[in-house]
Amino acid sequence: MPIISRGFHGRARDPRHRLPPGQYETNGFPVLSTGPTPAVHLDQWEFTIRTETGARHSWDWTQFLALPDETPTVDLHCVTKWSKFDTDWQGVSLDVLLEDVETNADYALVRSYGDYTTNMPLEDLVDGQAWIAYRYDGEELDPEHGGPARLLIPHLYFWKSAKWVRGIQLLMEEERGFWETYGYHDYGDPWREQRYQGD
Amino acid sequence: MAGATVPRRLGERLRWRAARLTERVTETGTARTLVFDVPGWPGHLAGQHVDVRLTAEDGYSTQRSYSLASAPDGESVALTVQRLEDGEVSPYLTDELAVGDLVELRGPVGGWFVWRTEQKEPILLVGGGSGLVPLMAMIRTRRAVSDRTPFRLLYSVRSPDDQLYTAELRRDDPGLDKTYLYTRSTPEHWPRPPGHVTASDLSTGGWPPDFEPTCYVCGSTGFVETAAGLLVALGHHPGRIRTERFGPSA
Ligand SMILES: Cc1cc2nc3c(=O)[nH]c(=O)nc-3n(C[C@H](O)[C@H](O)[C@H](O)COP(=O)(O)OP(=O)(O)OC[C@H]3O[C@@H](n4cnc5c(N)ncnc54)[C@H](O)[C@@H]3O)c2cc1C
Numbered sequence: 001m002p003i004i005s006r007g008f009h010g011r012a013r014d015p016r017h018r019l020p021p022g023q024y025e026t027n028g029f030p031v032l033s034t035g036p037t038p039a040v041h042l043d044q045w046e047f048t049i050r051t052e053t054g055a056r057h058s059w060d061w062t063q064f065l066a067l068p069d070e071t072p073t074v075d076l077h078c079v080t081k082w083s084k085f086d087t088d089w090q091g092v093s094l095d096v097l098l099e100d101v102e103t104n105a106d107y108a109l110v111r112s113y114g115d116y117t118t119n120m121p122l123e124d125l126v127d128g129q130a131w132i133a134y135r136y137d138g139e140e141l142d143p144e145h146g147g148p149a150r151l152l153i154p155h156l157y158f159w160k161s162a163k164w165v166r167g168i169q170l171l172m173e174e175e176r177g178f179w180e181t182y183g184y185h186d187y188g189d190p191w192r193e194q195r196y197q198g199d
Numbered sequence: 200m201a202g203a204t205v206p207r208r209l210g211e212r213l214r215w216r217a218a219r220l221t222e223r224v225t226e227t228g229t230a231r232t233l234v235f236d237v238p239g240w241p242g243h244l245a246g247q248h249v250d251v252r253l254t255a256e257d258g259y260s261t262q263r264s265y266s267l268a269s270a271p272d273g274e275s276v277a278l279t280v281q282r283l284e285d286g287e288v289s290p291y292l293t294d295e296l297a298v299g300d301l302v303e304l305r306g307p308v309g310g311w312f313v314w315r316t317e318q319k320e321p322i323l324l325v326g327g328g329s330g331l332v333p334l335m336a337m338i339r340t341r342r343a344v345s346d347r348t349p350f351r352l353l354y355s356v357r358s359p360d361d362q363l364y365t366a367e368l369r370r371d372d373p374g375l376d377k378t379y380l381y382t383r384s385t386p387e388h389w390p391r392p393p394g395h396v397t398a399s400d401l402s403t404g405g406w407p408p409d410f411e412p413t414c415y416v417c418g419s420t421g422f423v424e425t426a427a428g429l430l431v432a433l434g435h436h437p438g439r440i441r442t443e444r445f446g447p448s449a
Contacts, residue, residue, distance in 0.1 A: 002215070002252065002254040002258075002260060002303060003217055003254065003301050003302070003303050004254050004255070004256055005253045005254055005255070005291075005296070005300065005301065005302050005303075006297075006300050006301075007291070007295050007296075007300075008253045008254070008255050008291050008295070009255050009259075010253070010255050010259045010260075010261055010287060011287045021260070022252070022260065022261060022262040023261075024261050024287060028446075030420060030444070030446050031420045031423075031424070031444050032444060033442060033444065034311060034441065034442065035427065035437050035438070035440050035441060035442055036427035036428055036430065036431045036437045036440050036442065037424060037427070037428065038437065080264055080446075081261070081262050081263055081264065082446075114437060115438070144420075144424055182309065182310040182311050183308070183310060195250075196308070
């Protein structure tokens with residue numbers, strides 16, 4: 001049983017029940033990163049999927065923008081407790097990027113410029129659940145929010161949506177990313193409050 | 200301190216613990232230090248934070264993160280909370296919560312934004328507003344173990360009235376250099392006009408990049424973006440800049 005904090009009432013509850021436990025709604029767009037924002041130049045930008053056999057599939061910026069895009073509207077849930085509703089993105093579905101990739105892998109390790117990594121099961125990247133997004137709210141994605149392109153995987157806590165993404169390594173066995181090595185959860189489902197390893 | 204570095208059973212580490220307020224210290228007009236007694240507290244590293252959970256009588260509950268302000272000290276932990284006028288949690292913590300009241304708390308959390316006494320390189324601490332809190336835990340830990348690592352602190356704050364830990368920082372800590380930057384109003388006869396942190400502030404008050412300091416930058420998102428970006432531009436390696444962003448930019 002949780003302990004009641006005397007005299008605490010909290011804000012008016014969200015009637016739409018869209019708030020996972022422990023979260024609160026914000027209208028701002030907070031930023032969580034481990035270090036400075038890396039400068040990524042578009043003429044050097046590349047997105048690469050590498051399989052467990054070493055096969056590579058890569059796209060430069062021009063090729064990437066030529067891929068069919070989608071415009072998902074999604075809710076975001078950050079492990080630092082904020083949630084933001086109805087955010088508008090534009091990007092390429094991972095279904096498009098993974099379509100021709102031959103692999104037996106079960107896991108993915110997402111890599112970013114600036115050496116950030118994060119892990120998740122490969123099945124969470126497909127079936128319309130994840131995008132490589134390059135526009136937010138009708139504008140080019142700010143470097144501070146992960147521009148030129150970031151992973152968008154809204155059904156997991158937002159640290160999984162790696163900013164400044166540069167590729168995905170497909171793996172037969174799970175490998176932990178940056179925050180996961182520091183004790184954050186390998187999966188990170190906000191509805192089950194999987195914040196830390198063991199939650 | 201040793202307790203925090205020994206791996207602990209996860210179930211134990213993630214347990215919500217009852218924390219009873221034992222002391223409340225007025226730091227500024229809007230900031231309070233809250234000292235809690237947390238039975239079973241396992242110890243922590245300077246720079247780590249806790250999650251605080253509040254539950255209302257109807258079962259509604261919400262959580263926020265707060266940096267640990269104190270050096271490890273048995274089962275006592277101190278947080279410093281800055282009140283945000285329209286906030287859900289911070290006004291409750293600064294104004295409502297009375298000595299003897301309970302909240303729930305778990306942690307310590309975060310293994311990256313920490314300073315360990317084994318580190319020998321020079322340290323640069325850059326804090327904006329309440330971003331000073333985890334940096335103060337580093338300063339206090341250094342003092343508690345009489346560590347001689349050279350520290351430099353750059354503290355950017357709106358006005359002298361908003362400054363945290365003023366009396367304590369006025370004390371002499373050998374090997375700790377302090378630079379204060381004011382963004383809105385300065386003390387009288389202050390040489391630097393009010394303004395946001397600049398490259399020149401960071402090079403005068405910080406370390407040359409070739410000293411290879413580890414830099415800890417903490418504050419609002421906007422502050423951290425600016426200061427960390429300037430440090431990179433000055434030649435500091437991004438891998439030696441650790442950041443903690445407290446929330447939306449002001
Ligand atoms: C790792 C970590 C450590 C932290 N350590 C501390 C600490 O030591 N001391 C401390 O006072 N706070 C700290 N914070 C911030 C704290 O978790 C809360 O976000 C803050 O107290 C506001 O909560 P609230 O419920 O009062 O406001 P909310 O109800 O969450 O927000 C009210 C309004 O203020 C805005 N807002 C939220 N947070 C901030 C902010 N930090 N700056 C400016 N505007 C904001 C919101 O967008 C909203 O408009 C830390 C945050 C993190 C992620």
